[in-house]
């Protein structure tokens with residue numbers, strides 16, 4: 001469904017991605033792990049059209065999306081749930097969710113998707129008129145996920161969804177992401193919590209300083225001694 005080949009991205013003189021390739025097949029959950037600064041967020045930003053490609057190609061559903069605007073990419077069905085759950089803190093929960101579907105005009109579909117999200121996240125339903133900045137970290141993460149779902153994406157990308165959340169909320173967040181995949185949406189997820197992420201994915205990639213160092217099914221990466229030692233030590237403590 002999504003295919004990246006030889007992608008290079010630069011921030012001024014810093015080359016964040018040095019020619020990476022990756023595939024995300026339809027209806028699968030693919031995970032991207034790696035140390036801080038490896039280029040994980042840059043990869044997601046490049047797919048969303050937020051960072052330009054210096055060279056290389058990104059295709060989605062067979063269409064070349066390299067160089068397309070972020071709005072156009074969103075309208076093709078790619079949603080991005082960014083790092084640090086950037087909700088609009090001055091807006092209410094409901095307004096945040098409406099921002100997620102600003103490109104849609106099917107009011108019936110929007111209403112039923114809102115119902116669906118409120119049934120998935122009852123705490124958001126109770127707080128629909130509350131401004132997002134007053135929600136707890138876990139609630140803001142639910143809102144960021146709900147907002148991304150409101151565009152009815154074919155592919156949804158999560159950047160460090162568990163970051164800064166209490167352990168019970170982390171488990172709940174992963175359950176929700178698993179549920180999104182089970183309902184037929186393709187998922188590409190970046191996670192520092194490598195053990196949990198590798199355990200739940202269909203396929204995984206390890207990014208090392210802007211280069212794809214390793215790929216394979218989650219078990220392969222979990223059991224790779226190089227990976228265990230160099231990158232996932234903390235995350236694998238209880239593996």
Ligand SMILES: Nc1ncnc2c1ncn2[C@@H]1O[C@H](COP(=O)(O)OP(=O)(O)O)[C@@H](O)[C@H]1O
Pocket residue numbers: 011014015016034035036037038039040041042043
């Ligand atoms: N806006 C930016 N300007 C300059 N350099 C950046 C910017 N964003 C990221 N970088 C650099 O690009 C590299 C990859 O960053 P990033 O994709 O955020 O890594 P990760 O998400 O894996 O931690 C790092 O060296 C980082 O310092």
Ligand SMILES: [Mg+2]
Pocket residue numbers: 040041042083159
């Ligand atoms: Mg990042």
